[in-house]
Amino acid sequence: MRVGVFICHCGRNIASVVDVHWLKNEAAKLKNVVFCEDYIYLCSEPGQKFICEKIKELNLTHIIVAACTPSLHGETFSRTLESAGLNRYLLEIANIREQCSWVHQNTPKIATKKALKLIEAALAKLTYAKPLTPLRVPMIRKALVIGGGIAGIQAALDIANGGFEVYLVEKEPSLGGHMAQLSETFPTLDCSSCILTPKMVEVAHHKNIHLFTYAEVKNIEGTVGNFEVTILKKPRYVWEDKCTGCNDCVDVCPVIVPNEFDQGLGARKAIYIPFPQAVPLVYTIDLENCLNSKKLIVCENCFKACGPRAIDFLMEEEEVKIKVGAIIVATGYDLIPLEALPEYGGGRYQDVITSLDLERLLSPSGPTGGVIRRPSDGKIPKSIVFIQCAGSRDPEHGRPYCSKICCMYTAKHALLYKHAVPEGKVYIFYIDIRAAGKRYEEFVQRIVEEERVLYLRGKVSKVFRKNEKLVVLGVDTLTGRTVEIETDMVVVAPAIISNNGGKALAQILKTPIDEFGFFTEIHPKLRPVESPAIGIYLAGAAQSPKDISESVAQASAAASKVLALFSQKRIALEPIKAEVDVKLCKGCGICVKTCPFGAIKIIKKKKKKYAQVSKAVCQGCGSCMGACKFRAINVAHFTLKQLFSQVDALLEG
């Protein structure tokens, strides 16, 4: 064993705290170390070349790099080893930046000693390291996209156009998501459904896309390249292949209920499509409101009216099992409910509405045909007060983050309202105007300057009713005065929150979410579309609040990641997998219960029971290794022997 130790200065990040020259001299004295040198930037091209040359020149067999965290440059140095002809698993990284120089800036002497300890520990672990070769398993080159909003649609189309099959799962009866609810989009004022509908139709007709609407993902097993997915198709009580979308059933249906798609401002029947451009154009019976139930069929009006006999009250939910190699999560967002904003009259006054409600009122296909009307009496409001940051940037509501899109859509709403009601008055309460985006600032400026809209910098404390009107009490922090505005309607910009079902889905996917329920990425800057669970990618507002253009960009990025993965027929997996020592194993089965991935089975051979690990499913988490009473399971590259000697080295002296 001939070990080379390379110590990185990381510019001044390490060298300004740790005495690298002393460290070099001390590390050179360690057992088996034949070479030790420091270098200003080991991650640079010349730095890597230096390591490479020294390996060849001195015939080094094992390498220790004392530098930054392995999650940043582990891959870089592993490649360096490979280019010098060494096995990439004969590398150990001692993290003397994050775990040493950065956290012990005020105690350089102790930091230097700790750096040496970290190198000693790395050496102890490296002593028992074994060369490993990656596993290569066949990959299923099909993708699953969860969520049929704009992000899911874009991702599905990109992958399908790349020549691979896609399963797109949407929980609502139609594709479209929140974008289908919008009237016009900022800053170009494109009609939202005009630009979205062609894409929805393309998805429905694409030969590579299998569309599941009114369906949910129930279970996912396996790992990148080999996921097994169970999809639950909820019963529509209308056969998709028979329904022609003729609308005859709707005319005879005797039940009228509020339409969720219209935010309850419009109505629908118990048999319905959520909106006229729905894809697929297939009706759905909402059995909760229908006169019929599972046990008793009272009304057969739709059944009798249906020419193609598409209605079937006996339809059951159905499970479909599919296999895919990669998954894109595009489950979108929800809004904080109005009831959670009582200070703004949310939930108490009908004329306090959300921005999404206003989108439905502005939409030509909405309940009012695009005329803005008050929900209470249907009158056209003569004035509107907009309240931004309703719930967001507000730790009181548990939402300290910015919802990102509200500044822009509020400006758009003010513009659309002023065009519809030129003599109407608009007041906007804001904290800051955040208009970072291509042509966003120009759009807001245009509205501030040309549309006679009054922007008031400050927060609203209270909204209450006075006869037929609402009174908004707030403060204008630029003049320092309190303001009291009588208005016909209040529109709040509610905080964007994570999708209701996101948490359950995260559990099914075994992928992390942050404290607000948004899906987490591996690295916020450099790997923003990849989930820490390999083979699972993120798109759109499921990750954080985003506008349409960002969602589309991220969806395409996620799709390109999937296409890159699918460019090969087999997939290389890290060989860091659990291995069972058959001699020590008693077949007790504790590891089977501990394994979060279902990778371990107990098998019986020659009258002896023992555990067997499926290498393709094992993620190398080490849970089984910790649980095994007989020390019969070891995870390669992190064996008990390696870890114990590493800890011993740290505790010595």
Place this chain on the structure above:
Amino acid sequence: MALAQRKPLNLEKFKIPRGRVIIFEELCKGCELCIEYCPKQILELSEDYNERGYHYPVLKSGMEDECIYCLFCQEVCPDFAIFSEKVEGEGHG
């Protein structure tokens, strides 16, 4: 405002079928099946007796126009004593 509590603004656009309930009092034997199963619950038992001495169904007062022409009363009546007649020019929700 919770969605369910909102009053839709376009109700006038939605039409539902309307029926006129016709009851042959003298055929009724007071089994109350129609009252039990009417999905809109617009029927109740009369105070009067018919010739055979039974209470028969009558429309609740104020709900004369509420029949939605589902015809389930006609379906469940063992004595062909009740049916509904479609009213043309359907009513609003």
